[in-house]
Amino acid sequence: MHQPSQARPIIGVIGNRYLRANTSSTIIAGAVSTYVGAIEAAGGIPLLIYLTDDQQVLDRLYGLCAGLVFTGGEDVDPMHFGAERHPNIGTVVPLRDAVELALARRALADRKPMLGICRGIQVLNVAFGGSLYQDIPAELPAASDHYASRAQPERAHAAHPIALExxxxxxxxxxxxxxxxxxxxxxxxxxxxxxxxxTGRSPDGVIEAVEGTGAAFILGLQCHPEELWDTAEPRWAAMFRGFVEVARGAEGRRDRA
Known part of the structure; x- marks a missing residue:
């Protein structure tokens, strides 16, 4: 059973822009429903932070949130970590990079809990001064296929294990x-x-999880637990509940300050 509504923290889920099916120009602002469902089931109230360059809108949405979820999606532009574009880089979305990098840095300063998933772990690393391998097959040729689940009918396909600290x-x-x-x-x-x-690696050494070492709660995951928690691997539900609990606690401390 969920906590009473006043005790359920608002969790900002940073969305994306999608082209509506069977159209060439209609754009939908939203987030994949599995992220929203995972946060809701964990006791949070998901709030879409849509991509916009209106800073007043972003300020207001950010201010409502006890924590932030950075979701999967396109590649981060390597200009943000001082590198030239690799020939195999995928789509980059300048507005998304700008919004997410700014929100991550703001949340770090405010000690607002953050959860980064897939692209999200990469955004957090870049936002705080790290860098990325732009294409694993080209730059880490000994690595396994980290796109292996894409070829499977179910997004919950278990591609490999990760070892955690x-x-x-x-x-x-x-x-x-x-x-x-x-x-x-x-x-x-x-x-x-x-x-x-x-805090986590796949058997080939590729980094799969990171955590913050400072006062702000930061968790980054390269996998997609929002596709796993409900049936394929229920232990991930405990991760989402834990994140919501951390956000609730951080919000309570700010309220008392």
């Missing part, structure tokens, strides 16, 4: 130091930003 928040929440995950990425973390530590 036993003293990590994530291992404690999952109650395990290894877990099988799905995999949908061709980029990964390279140089780790100050204030982050690696």
């Amino acid at each position: 036993r003293d990590s928040w994530l291992a404690e929440r999952l109650g395990a130091d290894t877990v099988d995950v799905n995999s949908y990425h061709h980029q990964s973390l390279k140089d780790i930003a100050p204030g982050l530590r690696v």
